[in-house]
Amino acid sequence: MAPLVKVAVIQLYPKPMQLEHNFNKAAQYVRAAAAQGAELAVLPEYHLTNWLPKDPAFLGLCDQWETYLNKYKELAKECGICIVPGTIVETHPGEEEEENRLLNVAYFIDHEGTVKGKYVKKNLWGPEREHLTGSGRDVHEVFDTPLGKVGMLICWDLAFPEAFRELIAQGAKMIIVPTFWTLNDCSPAxxxxxPSAEALFLDNILIARAFENTCAIVFANAGGPPGRGYAGLSQVVVPFVGALTRLGSCAEGMSVVDVDMQILEDAEANYQVRADLAKDDWHYDYRHGRVKEKL
Structure with missing residues (x-):
């Protein structure tokens, strides 16, 4: 991975069901990021449609997924910047006739407009399970990109340390996490x-994951009008330091920050997490490690 990576984290309000409007706004931010020298721009989950799966028009909008993926590929090539366009909800044929599956997908598009990685959300938040199909027991993959080895997770995946372990065991140094996480995701109890429990959750879990996996995390969340529960708090986090940049709780915006990747090597030298995972006799039988003989 390059010793210094300039990253743009973009926090948007996804105007409900307005694909072209939301894309055009995202493209303006991406162009601005490229003008500031950013090598990577990351957008939030559901940034094209918002999350309204029960709206009768939602499925029809998701049918357009390939059109907007191609738009982002063209944008990446135009601007010479890598883009993770949040997530794009896609319709795919199901096992039964006339049945559609909805997949929530994150892509890594390089500066030449080539898709270098694709990840389907695995850990679905409770209300999503009625509508989305997760990636099940598929192994989390790491992708070779112009920035080095990168892993991608989506939103609620943050709550599962196993996901990070699979990625760093394969050499990922940067984990990119598009998110649509609101304060209202907390129960009434x-x-x-x-009232700010979810903000507390996000700030603390991002720092914990960065420390315990000696990795950088690029977290792009949706923002929105005050009083509607949007959490925002998009940030780039590394061990030792914590958040290199952190956007507010609601407003739209962008922050471009230099990530010194040497800090990850310094953290690994100190904590030896990856070294322990690589041991033949490592005592935790994670799925990504060698399968040990059953006694």
Missing amino acids: GLKHN
């Missing part, structure tokens, strides 16, 4: 204890 939780909100009674702390």
